[in-house]
Amino acid sequence: MIAARRSLLSWSAFFASLAALPPLLPLLGVDGGGAVQIGVLNDIGIYLILALSLNIILGHAGIFHMGHTAFFAVGAYAAAILNTSCGWPILSALPVAGLLAALLAFLVAVPVIRLRGDYLLVVTIGVVEIVRICLVNNIFGLTGGANGIAGIGRAVILGRRLTTPADIFYLIWSFAALSVLLFSLLENSRFGRALNYIREDEVAAAGCGINTGRHKIQAFVLGAFWAGMAGTLFAVKTRLVDPESFTFSESVMLFAIVILGGAGSMAGIVLGTFLLIGLQEIFRDFLEARMLVFGAAMVAMMIFRPQGLLPARARRYDTGGRTGASPGAAGREKKPGPPAGNGAAGT
């Protein structure tokens, strides 16, 4: 309980200080009122939402999924098409974009989710390429081919048009904060625990009565749903979607954020996103050196800190105070008896 309250406090402090940045940057005399910096933060925010959604799949359930961009792309394109062709306000496409990505994830997951880790990795990589090639080839005549879809309308919230980078900043980071809240509720629950048992030992998890296949599919579909919504936010931000934004290397980047930051650890993922996306922006001028540093960091991490920069911490349980003093070989004398009340075996 105390731990939960403390973590709520740190997260609130984190998001509150971020929220202070847009008005603060111009006051600090940053060039151009900090528009560039806000733009980078907006990218980081979208990657953070994506990485958090991948964390459920890769970090918690241990499913080797390197194709998350596919779901991001489906969400972004769905929103762009609904907006430009059907005249939907862009933000009202949010749930539909999520659902379409989830549908694709479901269709992919059902036949392959039981595959061993390395095979699944290959399948998910294939999905990204398939989606990208479909987009390039102007599938159904809807995706605009290599040029993508331009002219996406501005988002409107409560009658207010979001025009400046700062407006978009508040939209994206509110969604990121919501993601942190929802995913932390989820991971500290029966569902989140089940995913962790599956990651640790699938046979043992099934032996505990956990329907492993169903939980893995649920994790996969849920993560894809969230990535689809992140796609909508991307469309809001760039107002142009094209296949080049959804390449395999974006997938690898997300995979790296989760693994380097700390699989299953939200703080680790925030740190990982800021480091990888932030550094990518800073080193934009040294493209080749960037990949070199990136690769070296990856290797070093795997050797020296395989749990990630900020590894997940164990969940705490309120076990009701006093430790029962029942030492001795097996403490049989004070056995709880046929543990009461919870009903017999499913009869």
Added chain:
Amino acid sequence: MSLLSLRGLSKSFGGLVAVAHVSLELEADAVIGLIGPNGAGKTTLFNLITGNQRPDSGGIFFDGRDITGLPTHAVVRLGIARTFQNIRLFQSMSLLENVLAGRHCRLRAGLAASLLRPPFQRREERQAVRRARDELAFVGLEEQRDKPAGGLSHGSQRLLEIARALATDPRFLILDEPAGGMNGQETAALMELIAAIRSRGVSVLLIEHDMNLVMKVCRRIVVLEYGVVIAQGAPEHIKRDPAVIEAYLGSGE
């Protein structure tokens, strides 16, 4: 009527017949031992019962219900829990969380309840944690509940697996070599523990090489050799059975 009945179960791996037409009636309210030389097919028989492997032919009936070919999680829900010969714990997780895994199939909260946290969800979580703690106390590991399972001694890891299995509310508990890797003292405590499990109304089927343990705690013993049941009956009877003596001495065990 028997609680678990196996009817003509067979299982081969390639050309190797691991279990050959095994029929057994396992009664409720008993501790039954399954013995036999290494490679006799004991673990495979367990795997068939708990749905870890599918039989090539034959049927498995639990409490009159056909459970042949059901997936493991469904078998566990119906009330059959097991431990593994090669211990399978969630090594990096705490003892308490390991046992909580066993409660999973008796809890109801799904995705929505995890997000909205209605009162029933909080209540069942609280009860599950309390129950997990009780099961840890039952096997004598409660003090170490926050330690990672991987840090336990071999013998304690076996006890933790038993606690986790008990947390699923089994009516039938299957133990695969529970005394493997235990010292004399731990084995003695284990015998007491098995009796206590039995008196909770849980029937036990166990594979064990420690003959002293088997003879003391089992009401009935089944002997398997090359996938075939070669003898079954009370311990005194088994001890004197010529086929059993042949299987154990003849095979150079």
